[in-house]
Amino acid sequence: MPDHALIxxxxxxxxxxxxxxLLTLLITSPLPFIxxxxxxxxxxxxxxxxxxxxxxxxxxxxxxxxxxxxxFTRNQMYKANWRGEAVTPAGYLKGNTxxxxxxxxxxxxxxxISIVTGFPAxxxxxxxxxxxxxxxxxxxxxxxxxxxxxxxxxxxxRL
Numbered sequence: 687m688p689d690h691a692l693i694x695x696x697x698x699x700x701x702x703x704x705x706x707x708l709l710t711l712l713i714t715s716p717l718p719f720i721x722x723x724x725x726x727x728x729x730x731x732x733x734x735x736x737x738x739x740x741x742x743x744x745x746x747x748x749x750x751x752x753x754x755x756x757x758f759t760r761n762q763m764y765k766a767n768w769r770g771e772a773v774t775p776a777g778y779l780k781g782n783t784x785x786x787x788x789x790x791x792x793x794x795x796x797x798x799i800s801i802v803t804g805f806p807a808x809x810x811x812x813x814x815x816x817x818x819x820x821x822x823x824x825x826x827x828x829x830x831x832x833x834x835x836x837x838x839x840x841x842x843x844r845l
Contacts, residue, residue, distance in 0.1 A: 707824065721801060
């Protein structure tokens with residue numbers, strides 16, 4: 687992988703970002719099918735209110751926190767690398783890499799909670815959400831393109 691500071695070409699940054707997106711998708715998608723054989727079928731006999739409900743709450747807090755942190759840091763990276771009217775290619779790659787790392791970390795932490803508690807629901811419940819977030823954040827390269835002027839601002843008019 688090229689060093690972030692050396693990336694000046696938007697097409698190289700987009701290609702590298704898409705590769706990282708694909709790797710994150712490939713890591714996240716099969717986790718429920720890995721967790722199920724590890725946890726076994728003991729979770730079918732667990733009573734409501736047991737450690738399973740605590741695992742679901744803990745999973746939601748951890749995954750939600752990591753995803754919000756990933757989105758926030760990506761936007762901060764974009765803001766720090768905003769030049770003119772667009773994000774630099776290096777900033778685009780760094781920001782999205784941080785988001786994808788947060789998604790992969792959320793998926794791994796959910797898998798770990800599922801294995802420790804013996805309850806696969808956290809991974810099964812979150813996997814479609816994580817994959818959906820990845821699909822929604824497919825790298826298009828749009829932040830690297832100059833933004834058009836907003837209507838009514840060409841002559842200093844306020845909206």
